[in-house]
Amino acid sequence: MKELSLNILDIAKNSTAAGASLIEISLLTDERGILTLTIRDNGCGMSEETLKRVSDPFYTTRTTRKVGMGIPLLRLAAESTGGTLSLVSSTDPANHGTTVTATFDTGHIDFVPVGDVVSSLVTLIGGDPDRDFVFSDRSPSRSVFLDTRELREVLGEVSLGEYEVLAWIKAYLLDQYRPAST
Amino acid sequence: MISLAELAAIRDKMKDKVGVREGSAETRVVVGMATCGIAAGARPVLNAFVEGVNKEGLSDKVTVTQTGCIGICQYEPVVEIFEDGKEKTTYVKLTAEKVERIVKEHLLGGKIVEEYTIGANR
Numbered sequence: 001m002k003e004l005s006l007n008i009l010d011i012a013k014n015s016t017a018a019g020a021s022l023i024e025i026s027l028l029t030d031e032r033g034i035l036t037l038t039i040r041d042n043g044c045g046m047s048e049e050t051l052k053r054v055s056d057p058f059y060t061t062r063t064t065r066k067v068g069m070g071i072p073l074l075r076l077a078a079e080s081t082g083g084t085l086s087l088v089s090s091t092d093p094a095n096h097g098t099t100v101t102a103t104f105d106t107g108h109i110d111f112v113p114v115g116d117v118v119s120s121l122v123t124l125i126g127g128d129p130d131r132d133f134v135f136s137d138r139s140p141s142r143s144v145f146l147d148t149r150e151l152r153e154v155l156g157e158v159s160l161g162e163y164e165v166l167a168w169i170k171a172y173l174l175d176q177y178r179p180a181s182t
Numbered sequence: 183m184i185s186l187a188e189l190a191a192i193r194d195k196m197k198d199k200v201g202v203r204e205g206s207a208e209t210r211v212v213v214g215m216a217t218c219g220i221a222a223g224a225r226p227v228l229n230a231f232v233e234g235v236n237k238e239g240l241s242d243k244v245t246v247t248q249t250g251c252i253g254i255c256q257y258e259p260v261v262e263i264f265e266d267g268k269e270k271t272t273y274v275k276l277t278a279e280k281v282e283r284i285v286k287e288h289l290l291g292g293k294i295v296e297e298y299t300i301g302a303n304r
Contacts, residue, residue, distance in 0.1 A: 001220070006221065009215075010216075068217055119226075123215075154186050154190050158197065163236045163241060164195070168184070172184045172189075175183065175184040
């Protein structure tokens with residue numbers, strides 16, 4: 001993947017495939033330049049068996065074909081920078097879902113730039129306008145936040161997937177990425 | 183600053199249109215958005231279709247949707263176009279630039295861009 005934002009798009013799509021109604025995507029960069037990416041969903045979760053398999057591209061069988069290369073590619077991107085990837089998942093009916101956490105050293109020469117994460121988010125919302133997404137991107141110099149549940153309150157019966165609404169979401173996020181003018 | 187007030191204005195404008203569009207689309211553009219598609223550049227291809235369809239005023243007739251792996255990963259980004267009463271068209275190895283032509287010639291003009299189809303790229 002040429003941009004980390006493409007991995008984010010790819011992994012978050014697993015969450016929608018798992019039937020999640022809420023998907024939280026967070027990027028947190030600390031003052032040492034360590035980026036923590038977290039994708040958390042309330043989908044059906046994975047069994048112990050599946051969980052073991054998803055990180056190994058050669059262990060994937062036809063029945064788990066939906067899992068495929070996504071996690072191995074994200075793991076490669078993280079570990080290439082000296083970072084890590086971890087997966088926590090539960091199929092417990094009372095508390096099901098999956099959390100993918102990856103860390104990256106953004107100062108490492110093999111760090112793949114985050115890229116156009118706004119575009120990935122708009123693509124996710126446009127593809128599944130009935131799910132909710134919470135997005136945040138925080139660092140010592142910026143704080144970007146979006147919660148589609150808040151937008152839904154404003155929109156009423158108008159879908160998040162409408163072209164005009166998606167264009168607004170894009171502008172709203174890009175506006176937050178713009179450095180504050182003095 | 184862009185505020186929620188602008189979103190409310192969009193809602194008021196869209197309200198009347200809610201429900202009208204449901205099921206009225208005659209053409210479906212389906213973009214493969216699995217790992218293989220995404221890695222090969224499906225995100226800008228999808229966005230180019232969404233932009234193009236709206237720019238050309240085709241949004242009542244054409245819906246753009248996402249799907250998983252179509253099964254021909256080596257041809258990604260792959261897009262299938264389904265039209266009422268016609269055979270499916272499969273476009274392969276697309277880019278945003280190629281999509282511009284497909285929107286104009288195929289979706290607007292009704293003429294398949296043969297050179298981008300799977301038949302011409304085997």
